[in-house]
Amino acid sequence: MRHRLKDVAERAGVSVKTVSNVVNGYQHVRPDTRARVEQAIAELRYRPNLSARNLRKGRTGVIALAGPELDAPSFAELARHVVTAAAERGWTVLIGQAAGGPGRERSVAAGIGDHLVDGLIVSPLASTADDLAGRDAGTPVVFLGGCGDHGPADHVTIDDAAAAREATAHLIALGRRRVAAIGARPTAEGTGVRLRLAGYAAAFAEAGIAYDERLVASAPAWRRADGAAAVRHLLTSGVRPDAVLCFDDALALGALRALHEAGLRVPGDVAVAGFGDIEDGRFSIPTLTTVAPDKERLARLAVDLLADRIDGDRSSPPRALTVPYRLETRESTLGR
Incomplete structure (x- = not known):
């Protein structure tokens, strides 16, 4: 039987709102209360209904990741880290291919699957910042490398x-x-x-x-x-x-x-x-x-930037982050 927030609240002796606050990571919960709620969650093996939560927020809980070629080893290894970082946020990742030069990469960045995904991470190979500048800002986009210091959207790269x-x-x-x-x-x-x-x-x-x-x-x-x-x-x-x-x-x-x-x-x-x-x-x-x-850090920063745009300000200037290499x-x- 799938337990509900109400069942956890009854087991912990708190309100449904308090359980919701703990599940959603709100900081203003007393340590002893948080401990009781977490114990009740463990005992009941409660798992949040992510679909319902996303619907309430107007989200799908799905992001997309597009790279030049799916079987390219460097992209495959980077994709693994993106999927891991996204899963920690409860997100599902759709992976697509943007091979075919700047035209295809521009098409993908313009908002592929606007009604299916909350955001998009693109790893461009053939495109310049000018190629990607005309994208529709409706769907948040983060670029993994390839855009220089003045790209059209948030991006994270090495030097x-x-x-x-x-x-x-x-x-x-x-x-x-x-x-x-x-x-x-x-x-x-x-x-x-x-x-x-x-x-x-x-x-x-x-x-x-x-x-x-x-x-x-x-x-x-x-x-x-x-x-x-x-x-x-x-x-x-x-x-x-x-x-x-x-x-x-x-x-x-x-x-x-x-x-x-x-x-x-x-x-x-x-x-x-x-x-x-x-x-x-x-x-x-x-x-x-x-x-x-540092591929893991590249992926995590890309997911973090995308989360900021999905849940926060979409109108502020693009941010450029540089990750170390050796x-x-x-x-x-x-x-x-």
Whole structure:
């Protein structure tokens, strides 16, 4: 039998309102009263009726999360943390795909499922802040990276430029001078991509090394096959790199395979670094040096920002939060 607030109130000897205050986390409840209510909840195994609560608030209790490709390892790992953070608020997460370039990402950000979800978290890859600026503000939206400092909505990200600069500087400090970058896009590049390219170029300027555009390889998507194809192109283009910075770990895993097929040693002949710190990179041979964002914190802050917009002020200026990262140096640049 499903127990009600009334049953908990009777067991604890308090009013239904007091039980509601405890369940909803209100602070102004006496400690001894809260303890009695929590004990009654445990004894009766009471679970709040979230559907009824959401209906009273005019909410669905559902949010959406959209990323470039559902099977992209970096997005999948981030999605797991978003689902966990959302579940702690009693939210269900619908997950959708926004692959297809700025047009599709703009369509998703414009309010996909306006009547189905309370809010939306979007992880853009191809879009710039201008691409996303025309979205309808009806449904709260939070962006995970990709919008720069002046995005059209709240967003949380790492410092892409600083991270790329640090990873490139690491490769240069190892004595590498022909450091390639894999992950530029052949069409309009998203803000995150541009920031990583800017950080990559900045590391050359700081080291006094001439920037060579021939070492920048595009990738139509950030998949293993694209990373392998980019390396093959570089090896046959006449500008042979002695190090590679990939803008995503999936690209780096593909790069490792292509270098192996070409008979090149990593890191002896070519050092490789990635972005994202996906689990596969910790088990690859060699293990992958990578920029490691705090993915759990990224996800939690995105959910917190979205909750603030759903329950609070939707008209205040967009907020931009930056989450720490670290450079995980492993075998693909340091050797065993």
